[in-house]
Amino acid sequence: MMVKRSTQAAGSERAERLKFAIPKGALAGGTLEALASIGVDPRVIKESGRQLVIATGRFEFIIGKPSDIPVYVASGAADLGIAGKDVLAELDLDVAEIVDLEFGECRMVVAEPENKRESVEEAYAHLGVIRVATKYPRIAERHFASRGVQIEIVKLSGNIEIAPLIGIADQIVDITQTGTTLRENDLVIVDEVMRSSARLIANPGSLCTRSEAMAEVISGLSVKPLQ
Amino acid sequence: MLPREARERTHIAQAMLDVMSAWGYGAVETPVAEEYAVLQAGVGKSLEGTAFPFFDADGQLLALRPEMTVPIARLAATRLRDKLAPHRLCYHSDVFREHASLRGQPRQFTQVGLELIGGKTPAGDAEIIAVLVEALRATGLSGFIVRVGTVEALEALIRVSGKDEPWRQAVLGAAQSRNLVAIDALAGAQDVSAQVRTALVTLPRIRGDRRSLKSAREVAGFCDGVSDALESLEATWELLEAAGVDDAVSIDFGTMRSFGYYTGMVLEVFAPQLGVAIGGGGRYDSLMSEFDSPMPAAGFAVGIERVHIALSQQDRLPQAEDVDAVLGGEASHAFAAARQLRESGMRVRQSLRAGEELVAEAAAFGAKQVLLATGEGLYRLDEKGSPQEPFDIGQSLFSQRPASTGGKVT
Numbered sequence: 001m002m003v004k005r006s007t008q009a010a011g012s013e014r015a016e017r018l019k020f021a022i023p024k025g026a027l028a029g030g031t032l033e034a035l036a037s038i039g040v041d042p043r044v045i046k047e048s049g050r051q052l053v054i055a056t057g058r059f060e061f062i063i064g065k066p067s068d069i070p071v072y073v074a075s076g077a078a079d080l081g082i083a084g085k086d087v088l089a090e091l092d093l094d095v096a097e098i099v100d101l102e103f104g105e106c107r108m109v110v111a112e113p114e115n116k117r118e119s120v121e122e123a124y125a126h127l128g129v130i131r132v133a134t135k136y137p138r139i140a141e142r143h144f145a146s147r148g149v150q151i152e153i154v155k156l157s158g159n160i161e162i163a164p165l166i167g168i169a170d171q172i173v174d175i176t177q178t179g180t181t182l183r184e185n186d187l188v189i190v191d192e193v194m195r196s197s198a199r200l201i202a203n204p205g206s207l208c209t210r211s212e213a214m215a216e217v218i219s220g221l222s223v224k225p226l227q
Numbered sequence: 228m229l230p231r232e233a234r235e236r237t238h239i240a241q242a243m244l245d246v247m248s249a250w251g252y253g254a255v256e257t258p259v260a261e262e263y264a265v266l267q268a269g270v271g272k273s274l275e276g277t278a279f280p281f282f283d284a285d286g287q288l289l290a291l292r293p294e295m296t297v298p299i300a301r302l303a304a305t306r307l308r309d310k311l312a313p314h315r316l317c318y319h320s321d322v323f324r325e326h327a328s329l330r331g332q333p334r335q336f337t338q339v340g341l342e343l344i345g346g347k348t349p350a351g352d353a354e355i356i357a358v359l360v361e362a363l364r365a366t367g368l369s370g371f372i373v374r375v376g377t378v379e380a381l382e383a384l385i386r387v388s389g390k391d392e393p394w395r396q397a398v399l400g401a402a403q404s405r406n407l408v409a410i411d412a413l414a415g416a417q418d419v420s421a422q423v424r425t426a427l428v429t430l431p432r433i434r435g436d437r438r439s440l441k442s443a444r445e446v447a448g449f450c451d452g453v454s455d456a457l458e459s460l461e462a463t464w465e466l467l468e469a470a471g472v473d474d475a476v477s478i479d480f481g482t483m484r485s486f487g488y489y490t491g492m493v494l495e496v497f498a499p500q501l502g503v504a505i506g507g508g509g510r511y512d513s514l515m516s517e518f519d520s521p522m523p524a525a526g527f528a529v530g531i532e533r534v535h536i537a538l539s540q541q542d543r544l545p546q547a548e549d550v551d552a553v554l555g556g557e558a559s560h561a562f563a564a565a566r567q568l569r570e571s572g573m574r575v576r577q578s579l580r581a582g583e584e585l586v587a588e589a590a591a592f593g594a595k596q597v598l599l600a601t602g603e604g605l606y607r608l609d610e611k612g613s614p615q616e617p618f619d620i621g622q623s624l625f626s627q628r629p630a631s632t633g634g635k636v637t
Binding site for chain 2: 073074075076077094095096097098099100199203204205206207208209210211
């Protein structure tokens, strides 16, 4: 389907490695599996120790925090990247979202303490505002705005579940896979914000100036054959 | 910005403006602040969050221009109404955009661009692409690619889908944010025909040279609107070949622009190694009717700061020395000699330094000549700062200015 082209850039295209930003943490396992399917030996990355830039074969891998991957790709520091939809929606940067890689699946939900449900409603009726703790302020803001609910956002960078327990928020917006952590902290899900999974993203410029090399990787990583 | 960078950018902009002038485009200027309503008439909702709005003393809502197309469309619709169209207008202007904070985006930048108002598809489309390629080549930039698509194909597919307005807006929004995953999901909705679904999924992924038009026709040619758009792109491509610029152009049906006024061909320019577009534009056939002067139009804008960065990455910045000569010596002699040197066309920096310090100053400012003015005449200094042979001003016109520097020295 992709048509081969011969451009003025084609000559220089071959020489350079594609820069591929990959996340550490929860998405790392699925990422290595996906990369194995296009012929990248996972050991090269696993055994790299503390090295964060690894050149191998046609790629130069850049290992980053999941929330930084879209920034690397949008700025052109990386041609390709793997990032969670949650992070993409939060950052809202100019990157092309190409393939749903169908791993790292989770839900972003609104949750609140089971034993305080009435008091949250009361607080909203009384004060007209809910305090919401989250790592995802923009997503939370958009979600509640679309429902016409006024909120105050408490931005935290981890352990969001604790916020209602220590009294700094009424509700939380966070991602959950199985719901175990929420249950352990006596939180119940009251609304779903979005579903997330790992996505293959690309820099729009690289799609254009390095189209052949990019197309090969993209079709290799497409889980389902395109119709 | 300091003198050297300023001069380099002036070179870049001037090289582009010279090409535009050679194609018959005349430079225009418009006010930095416009009525908010005027800007909004052209851009609609996308103005929110991009323009800097403010009130004047009379309570009127104004905004700093976020781009030049709408102000120039207004200018052409009012001041050029009785003149012979098409209007060929170009500009070199600062524009201002509001961004969410901490995004690493500048709020003020400089654009060089043009508008061809009254020029139709396909000759008009081909003309602006050809000028764009020639203008960028004139700056010395290499390896750049103008990525050309059309908003008509997707809009036509959406129309024949038979789906409701929210779905249509969602598909357009997904295309504008380059979200193919979302387009796939929307195409998979119930009651979208298999034909339309395949076209929606496949079309935004088709890119390449002329042959990509054939691929596009195979998946989406059943839809009349797409077929028309492809015909017009094909005609444009033929003209690009005739103009000798097709090797810098790539067709890409995934190209969409965020400004909502585009109606046909859209383009973006990318340079290798630079992750962000250096320019963009397209056809906006309905914008002029917002100002009661309906006619087809197309144009583009290039961000000079980004071209500057791309040239510097390619090590192709215009050679732009600060001065040609540094002149020392007693002021009474130096002023007279400097006047003669400047009249001969040299840029002269007068200095109170002497000897090796004077030589060091010349090196710091890229001056080819280190001169000393004395009661007996003008002398060239060696690298130790000692006077050597007399300097003949009459010769300086021919021998002292660097030969070709890839552009005019301003």
